[in-house]
Amino acid sequence: MLGASRFDRPTLFYGLAHFGKSLFWYSSEILFAYYLSEVSGMPAQYMGIILAAGFIAGAAADLILGRLLMKTLSNTLGAARLQTAGAVASALMFMLLFTGALVPLPYRLAFALILGLGFRLAYALYDLPQNALLSLATRDNDSRSRVSSLRLFFSGAASLIVALSVGPLLTANLHLSSAKRFFILAVILAVTAVSTSFGLWRVVHGRGQGAQRPEATPVSYIATLKGLPRSLWVIIVSTFIISATVSCFGKVEPYYATYVLKSALWGGVIITSASLGTALSQPVWAYLSLKFSRLTVSSVASAGLALSTFMFWLSAHVPVIAICCAFLFGCASGGLGMILWAAFGDVVSRGNHQVVGTSYGLLTAIIKIALAFGGLMIGYGLSLFDYRGQASAGLVAFMCVPALAGALTVLAFSIVGLRSDKERLL
Numbered sequence: 001m002l003g004a005s006r007f008d009r010p011t012l013f014y015g016l017a018h019f020g021k022s023l024f025w026y027s028s029e030i031l032f033a034y035y036l037s038e039v040s041g042m043p044a045q046y047m048g049i050i051l052a053a054g055f056i057a058g059a060a061a062d063l064i065l066g067r068l069l070m071k072t073l074s075n076t077l078g079a080a081r082l083q084t085a086g087a088v089a090s091a092l093m094f095m096l097l098f099t100g101a102l103v104p105l106p107y108r109l110a111f112a113l114i115l116g117l118g119f120r121l122a123y124a125l126y127d128l129p130q131n132a133l134l135s136l137a138t139r140d141n142d143s144r145s146r147v148s149s150l151r152l153f154f155s156g157a158a159s160l161i162v163a164l165s166v167g168p169l170l171t172a173n174l175h176l177s178s179a180k181r182f183f184i185l186a187v188i189l190a191v192t193a194v195s196t197s198f199g200l201w202r203v204v205h206g207r208g209q210g211a212q213r214p215e216a217t218p219v220s221y222i223a224t225l226k227g228l229p230r231s232l233w234v235i236i237v238s239t240f241i242i243s244a245t246v247s248c249f250g251k252v253e254p255y256y257a258t259y260v261l262k263s264a265l266w267g268g269v270i271i272t273s274a275s276l277g278t279a280l281s282q283p284v285w286a287y288l289s290l291k292f293s294r295l296t297v298s299s300v301a302s303a304g305l306a307l308s309t310f311m312f313w314l315s316a317h318v319p320v321i322a323i324c325c326a327f328l329f330g331c332a333s334g335g336l337g338m339i340l341w342a343a344f345g346d347v348v349s350r351g352n353h354q355v356v357g358t359s360y361g362l363l364t365a366i367i368k369i370a371l372a373f374g375g376l377m378i379g380y381g382l383s384l385f386d387y388r389g390q391a392s393a394g395l396v397a398f399m400c401v402p403a404l405a406g407a408l409t410v411l412a413f414s415i416v417g418l419r420s421d422k423e424r425l426l
Contacts, residue, residue: 001076001204002137002147013196013203014133015150020087020196021126022158023189024094028054028119029247029371030162030271031169031182032097033378034254039178040101040108048379050112055372058120059365065124066361072129073360076137079129080204086126087197091190093119098186101179124364126197131360134341135349137204141342142290144349148342149286152334156279159250159330163275166254167268232347232359234417236366238298238410239340243370244377245406246305246333250274251378252399256316259392266319273323277330285335294343299414301339304332305407313400329403336410377402 001010036047072078097115100108134151138144169181176184250271257267288297308328315321348359381398385391 002133002143010137010203011147011150013200014130014137014147015154016196017083017200018130018151019154019158020193021083021130022155023161023193024090024123024126025155026159026162026250027094027186027189030159030166030250030254033251033375035098035101035182036112037382038254038258039182040112041105042109042112044382045379046109048376048382050109050116051375051379052372053113054116054120055368055375057117058124059368059372061121061124062128062361062365062368064361065128066358066365069128070358073132074136076133076204079132079136080201083126083129084194084197084201086122086124086129087194089122090119090126091194093122095183095186095190098182101182120368126193127364128360130200131364134345135360138345138349141346144345145286145289145342148338148345149282149289151341152285152338153279153282155337156275156277156282156330156334159278160272160275163268163271166257166271167264170254170258170264170267232344234413235340235344235347236363238413239344239363240366240370241406241409242333242336242340243367244374245402247371247374248378248402249309249329249399251374252395255382255387256395256399259388260316260395261319263319270319270323270326274326274330274333277327277332278334279330281331281334282338284331285338288335289339289342294339294346295414295417297339298336298343299411301332301335302407302411302414304328305336306404306411308332309400309404309407313396313404316396316400332407336407374402 002014033047033051036042036050037044042050066073069082072082093115097112097119100112100115103111134144134147138147165185169178169185253271254267257264257270261267261270285297285301288300308325308331312322312325312329315325344363378398385394387395
C-alpha cells in the first residue's frame with residue numbers, strides 16, 4: 001500500500017502522520033532540555049536526569065509493548081488504529097509537560113519527572129505502530145526507500161517548524177512570558193499530531209488493509225535476538241552511535257544561540273538551516289538509494305556529516321558560514337537517517353512478520369537508550385563549566401565533538417562493509 005510512488009495518497013498521508021509525530025520528537029529533542037534548565041530554572045544535572053529517565057522509560061515501553069501488542073503490530077489496520085490512540089495520549093502528556101514552569105518551584109522536579117515518564121510511555125504507543133508500517137505496508141526495497149525518504153522529508157519539515165519557533169521562544173521582546181509561549185506551541189503541535197494520525201488511520205481503514213497476514217503468535221525477545229542476522233546488528237549499532245552523538249548538536253544549539261551568538265535570530269536561522277537541509281535533500285538521497293547500495297549511500301552520508309560538523313566547529317562564531325555548514329549537516333544527517341531506516345525495513349520485511357513489532361521495539365528502545373546516554377552526557381557536561389559566562393565558547397565543542405566522532409565511526413563501519421565481499425551489511 002505504501003511507497004507505490006512518492007506522492008500517492010496513502011504514502012502522502014503516512015508522511016503527514018510522521019510529520020505530526022516528529023513535531024513531538026523534535027520538540028522534546030531541541031526544546032525540552034532548554035525549557036527545563038532555562039525556563040523552569042532547574043540545575044543542568046537535574047535536567048539530564050529527567051531526560052535520561054524519560055528515554056529509559058520509553059525504551060522499556062518499546063520492548064514491552066513490542067511483545068504485548070504483537071498481534072496488533074503484525075497487520076496494517078491494527079497498527080494504524082494504535083498510532084491514533086498513541087497520538088491522543090501523547091498530545092495530552094505533551095501539553096501538560098510544558099506547564100512545568102507554572103508549577104511552584106518545590107514541586108517542579110517531581111512534576112517534570114512524572115510527566116516526562118508519562119509522555120515517553122504514551123509516545124511508545126504512537127511511535128511503534130507507525131514505524132512497523134514501514135515493513136508491514138511496503139512491498140519491496142524501492143518502496144521502502146521512497147517511504148523512508150518521505151519520512152525524512154516530513155521529519156525535516158517538522159524539525160524546521162520547531163527550529164522556526166526557537167527565535168520567538170527565546171526572544172525577550174514579546175509581551176507573553178517564555179513559559180506561556182512554550183505552552184501555546186505545545187497546544188498547536190498537539191492538535192497537528194492528533195489530526196494527522198487520524199488521517200492515516202482513515203486512509204488505511206478505507207483501504208481495508210489488515211487481514212492479509214495470519215495471526216501472530218507470541219515470540220520472546222530471546223527468540224527475536226537469536227534470529228537477527230548480522231546485517232541487522234550492524235544497523236542497530238550504527239543507529240545507537242548516531243542517536244547518542246548527533247543529537248547533542250540539536251540539544252545544545254539553543255544554548256549556543258543564547259550564550260555564544262547572543263542572538264535568538266541567528267540561532268533560529270542556523271537550526272532552521274539544518275532542518276531545511278534534512279528536508280530538501282531527501283529527493284537526492286532517494287535517487288541515490290535507488291541507484292547505489294545502502295552501504296555506498298551510508299558512506300557518502302557519514303563522510304558528509306563528519307565534514308560539515310568539522311566545518312561548523314571552525315566557523316561557529318561567523319553566523320553566515322555557520323548557516324551554510326548547518327545546512328550541509330542537515331543534508332548529511334538526514335541522508336544517514338534515511339538509509340539506516342530503509343535498510344532496517346529491508347531486513348525486517350524479509351523475516352517472519354510475527355517479529356515485526358519486537359524488531360522495531362528493539363530498534364526504538366536502542367535509540368532511546370542512546371538518547372538517554374546523550375541526555376546524561378549533556379547534563380553532566382554543562383555542569384562542568386560556566387556555559388552562561390566566560391566559558392561559553394565550550395558550547396561549540398560540546399555541539400560538534402560527539403557528532404564528529406559518531407559520523408567517523410559509522411563511516412568506518414561502512415568502509416569495512418564495502419570492502420567485504422562475504423556479506424552485504426546494509
